[in-house]
Amino acid sequence: MMEQANRILTVLEEAGYEAYIIGGAVRDILMHQKPHDFDIVTSARPNTVIEVLRGQDIQTTDLVGKSFGVVVATLEGKQYEIATYRTERYGADSHRPEEIAYADTLEEDVLRRDFTVNGMAMNRFGEVIDLVGGRRDIKHKTLRTIGNAQQRFEEDALRLFRACRFVAKLDFLPTEDLLEAMPKAFHRVPGLSLERVRSELDRLMLEPAVAKGLDVLVQSRLAECSCRVVENGVAREVPILPELYxxxxxxxxxxxxxxxxxxxxxxxxxxxxxxxxxxxxxxxxxxxxxxxxxxxxxxxxxxxxxxxxxxxxxxxxxxxxxxxxxxxxxxxxxxxxxxxxxxxxxxxxxxxxxxxxxx
Structure with a gap:
């Protein structure tokens, strides 16, 4: 998949746009693990991405939606999500941004992301662009938010559960700042859907260092929060796992x-x-x-x-x-x-x- 991802980067760059592999794939490569998928970010707007790629006989669909600035390309049966640089502003919703705006630089796009280890980019030559200290945190096996931890969690409360999962997935330790910020964002958890929370719990349960992730979930008291389910148009609070503490x-x-x-x-x-x-x-x-x-x-x-x-x-x-x-x-x-x-x-x-x- 790396070869096909690099082909997409090359096509976009030769058309005059910036393009990078971003996120988990870069992290996995640096940790000498095989990436399962490759996400790409670019300075090109979605319509331009479609036009440029189709001009090189690369099939594209609008699987995720132009409202998120994401185009999906298919090469040799594999799909690659290509997102335009963007910034996000969050509001009442505990997970989805209220407003998305296109950005002009890689740095603007990176700074909206969750954890430093997920915020690194790689160009088609294999050079890593690390604007947030992700390589340092991989070396020290540390999970750290990008920027202010409380702000990151309040923007998207699902990141609280993702923090537990990435501790378990990577066998890392969370920073003190991250742990201290978690309870300050618990007021946002009731806005999360049960379906999303359950999905994160299930993924956590299958990770290699599952005990570490569960310990953060319970000792932080996140497990005692409630999410919600909507039935017949009426929202109902659902306690997550208060029985464990x-x-x-x-x-x-x-x-x-x-x-x-x-x-x-x-x-x-x-x-x-x-x-x-x-x-x-x-x-x-x-x-x-x-x-x-x-x-x-x-x-x-x-x-x-x-x-x-x-x-x-x-x-x-x-x-x-x-x-x-x-x-x-x-x-x-x-x-x-x-x-x-x-x-x-x-x-x-x-x-x-x-x-x-x-x-």
């Missing part, structure tokens, strides 16, 4: 658990293969621990008898609230309800887990 610093019996309830949960999730059902099951397997109806002290030991059954009920409630399909909810709840049985089979070699599963 009580696990933070939750004591567990030291004879059986090295960590508190939350870090035990993160350890289980991080040792689970990246399957959405399994990782949600791992995240919620102890969600009922510490609840008043199950937490007790018996013979001087902390116990949570029945947390598997109550946890399954809580799992059904929260996943249904988040709009997951019934079949998915049932599978995850089954894992939560039966996770203590798996412990039994690990500890008892003579037990027949296949016979139990067939039941």
């Amino acid at each position: 009580h696990l933070v610093n939750l004591p567990q019996e030291k004879d059986f658990h090295e960590f508190d309830g939350w870090y035990h949960t993160l350890a289980v999730v991080s040792h689970t293969e990246p399957d959405l059902t399994l990782r949600w099951g791992a995240l919620l397997h102890d969600v009922a621990k510490g609840m008043p109806t199950v937490r007790a002290v018996v013979n001087g030991r902390l116990t949570d008898r029945g947390h598997d059954t109550l946890g399954a009920e809580m799992t059904e409630t929260l996943l249904t609230r988040l709009g997951y399909p019934k079949s998915f909810v049932r599978r995850v709840a089954w894992i939560v309800k039966n996770h203590m049985r798996f412990h039994y089979f690990v500890q008892n070699g003579e037990a027949n887990e296949k016979k139990w599963i067939r039941k």
Whole structure:
């Protein structure tokens, strides 16, 4: 895909316009990873992009929409989004800009973006244009916003969830400024749609350093915010994951658990293969621990008898609230309800887990 992307850059540059690969592809190349797609920015306006590319027999469509200054080109069966330099002004909407204006320079376009590691450009000769310190942050494995962190999050509240996901995707640590700015933008989260938030959560759950991303989500208290769903024209608030925070610093019996309830949960999730059902099951397997109806002290030991059954009920409630399909909810709840049985089979070699599963 790199060769085709460079062809697009060359065609636009030879027509007299600036053009660069931008964002995640540049980051991935610098991190010695294979990019999955290539986004391009240019000084050319959308109609000019279409005219220039079609003049070189490159197929274009208007897949994203001229209102966003984006044209889609197809080369050898692969699609490339080509965006005109732009600036954005945000208003009441928590995610979409209220006004988009074309810009004249790469710098103006870069400064509207979210994180430094996503704000680098590359020309057709492979030279990196880094106006925001992205290379430095890759070297130090740091996630940093471009410009003022609070402003970036208030512009687009979905960036709060993207911050958690990129921490998990890149295995980076967020800056102190980023973490301090997050709660200051929580007032924008209720304007986000449940669909968008759920999509970010699912992507986070499948990332390599999932435990790091989940820790930011919960410890920042972002998980306790609410988003919204619109039904029959009426908006309704939907709590995201408030059930998780009580696990933070939750004591567990030291004879059986090295960590508190939350870090035990993160350890289980991080040792689970990246399957959405399994990782949600791992995240919620102890969600009922510490609840008043199950937490007790018996013979001087902390116990949570029945947390598997109550946890399954809580799992059904929260996943249904988040709009997951019934079949998915049932599978995850089954894992939560039966996770203590798996412990039994690990500890008892003579037990027949296949016979139990067939039941």
